[in-house]
Amino acid sequence: MxxxxxxxxxxxxxxxxxxxxxxxxxxxxxxxxxxxxxxSKIRVLVGHPDAPANDELLVPTICGPCSGSYRYSYVCLRCGGGEEPYKNLLCVRCALGDQLRTAFGDAPPGSPIETLTTALRGSRRPRSVMKWLTNPRGGARVLGELLDRGTPISHEALDTYDEREVWSLRRTLVELEILPEREDPLARLDVIVEKITADLAPSPRSIVRAYASWWYLRRARRRYEESGRFTYPQFRSAWQRIAAVRALLKWLESNAVPLGALDQPTLDAWLEQATHTQRAATGDFLRWAVRRSLVERLTVTYPERTEPTILLSEERRWAELRRCLTDTSIPDDVRAAGALLLLYGIPLQRIIELTRDHLVIEAGSDIVTAFRTTTGAPAVTVPPRLGRILTRLPAPIPSGGAPLIDARANAPSWLFPGRGTAGHVTFTGLQARLRTHSLSVRQSRNAALIGLAADLPASVICDLFGLSVAAAVNWTRRAARDWTGYMHLVDERVRPSVSTVRRPNGR
Ligand SMILES: [Zn+2]
Ligand SMILES: [Zn+2]
Ligand SMILES: [Zn+2]
Structure with missing residues (x-):
């Protein structure tokens, strides 16, 4: 048919x-x-006022009853609303209400749980909340456990869990004003340090804590004060670094070597079996320890990554881009993110934060013709194919994908929604989705930036794509050094031309 x-x-x-x-x-x-x-009622649309002429395709615009079919009215038996039908003639929202009541009981009016369940019931994506409720590791489980134990919800109560499990629940509770914003978002790092070092002997424990608070926390704080944000990737990186230093001291402890007696052969033995993160953290930690005369000067050898790795040739880049724009077996969100990376080299962190408000939509149609990385930035014209993909975002959540617990009524309309810290997909979540379709974030971005930097002046790049001036200049230099010659060989027709960039008048 x-x-x-x-x-x-x-x-x-x-x-x-x-x-x-x-x-x-x-x-x-x-x-x-x-x-x-x-x-004008919100309904599942199943009909069209006109009969299709010949083979014309129609988009349904009217509901069942308005097209004379009560069989396809899709109206909820309980609330009479036209929300997505779920089961037993109930709409998905009524069904979600039942599930929330089963999970958290009948919360007294005005209680934190009532505020939370009301917000969750009103979520833009009820099916995601259903998934969140059944996730064996996550906020819903923690919440249920606190309720069972009769523990009031507080930052301190959440601190007793693995921070990775409660991170997004905490954000939601703060956004709903159930919990106060922690004055210092870095305070949770202190909690992590306490937890990570709990099983060390007193002396190494105090060393890890001193290192973490005086050195690492200070670095995280500076970044936080510069950007005003403390993101999950930043948190995770700090957590990994501190855990790596703890691993070193634990290893020394089990080999009965006090830190003060650490010599080069012992250090080399540690580095031999350490992971890349542990090696990097070791170097950082030892520099700090030397300054405090806790250890003698030693050499940490590990492969330093100074230059960005470009393993993606221009040819591969265009092949990947073609795949993103034309392969309909790849989900829309992956195609859109991949194309934005490959075409413009936009940082993934910025891609996940894009909302419908960043899109420029042609008047009289609903097709996306351009986008901005920040409001007020010049609009970047997109090829029609990418425009059509962006028009379809946000894509329906993939089954098994991360559920959403963002619950604010006026939450931004994310292009890449997810369980993420702020209602959009997490950095690692989207990165993993790209990877399952063989798209590498780092390589794609680097290839795109090299290509762009060869074509556009640094100031234009940093305006358009939200890079710092220094980073843009760096890329331009690299492009000049490595690629100028090569670019002449690339087929002129497939290169992005400066004319794809539209600048508003007067700038
Ligand atoms: Zn169809
Ligand atoms: Zn109707
Ligand atoms: Zn209903």
Whole structure:
């Protein structure tokens, strides 16, 4: 059967008033109720006022009853609303309400749990909340456990759990004003240090704590004060570094070597079996320890990564880009993120923070023609293919994907939603999704920046893509050094030209 909405020849899932529809269009339609063009109620749209002429494809604009079909009215038996149908003639929101009540009981009005469950019930993505509820490791489990024990919800209560498990729950509770914003977001690093060093002997423990608070925390604090943000990747990197130093001291302890007696052969033996992170952390830690005369001067040898690795040739870059723009078997969010990386080299951290407000939509249509990395920045024109992919974002959450617990009613409309710290997908989450489709973030970005830097002056690059001036200048230099010759050989037709950049008047 030919699907009346997408036109593909497929087995049909339902015979809506608009015609036979395939499984994809059926599920997409059911899960995205919108205002009916005739009665204005939010409903699953299944019909169109006009009959299709010849082979024309139609997008459904009116609901079941308005197209004369009560069979496909998709109205919830309990609340009478037109939300996505779930089970037993109940809408997904009513079903979620039941599940929240099962998980957390009947919360007294005005209690923190009531505030939270109300917000969760109103979430833009009820199915994600359902998934979150059944996640064996995560905020819902922690919350249930605190309730069972009768422990009031507080920052300190959450501190008793693995920070990676409660990170996003804590953010949500703060956003809902159930918990106060911690005055110092770095305070949780102190808690981590306490936990990580708990099993060390008193002397090495005090060394790790001194190192962490005087050196590492200070570094994290400076970055926090510069950027005003403390992101999950930053937290994780600090956590890994401190854990690595703890591992070194634990290893010394088990070999009965006090830190003061550490010599080069012993250090080399440690480095021999250490991970890359541990080696890097060891070097950092020993520099600090030498200054405090805790240890004699030693040499840490490990491969330093100074120059960015470009293992992606221009040819590969364009092949990957073509794949992102044309391969419909890849999910839309991966295609969009991949194309933004490969075409413009935008940092992944910035890609995950993009919202619908960053998109420039052509008047009179809903097709995306350009985007901005920050509001007020010049708009960057996108190729029509990428525009169409961006138009379809946010994509429906992949099954098994990270659930969402962002619960603010006026939350930004993320292009890449997820369980993330702020309602968007996490850095590592999107990176992993790109990797499953064989796209490397670092390589793609580097290749894109090298390509761009060869074409555009540094000041334009930093304006458009949110790089610091220093970073942009660096890339331009590298491009001049390594690529100028090579770029002449690249087919002129496939290179991004300066004309893809549109600057507003007067700038
Ligand atoms: Zn279809
Ligand atoms: Zn209607
Ligand atoms: Zn309902």
């Amino acid at each position: 030919r699907c009346a909405i997408c036109g593909q020849m497929r087995v049909y899932s339902a015979r809506w008033p608009i015609g036979h529809v395939c499984a994809t269009c059926y599920h997409r339609g059911r899960s995205t109720p919108r205002p009916c063009a005739s009665c």
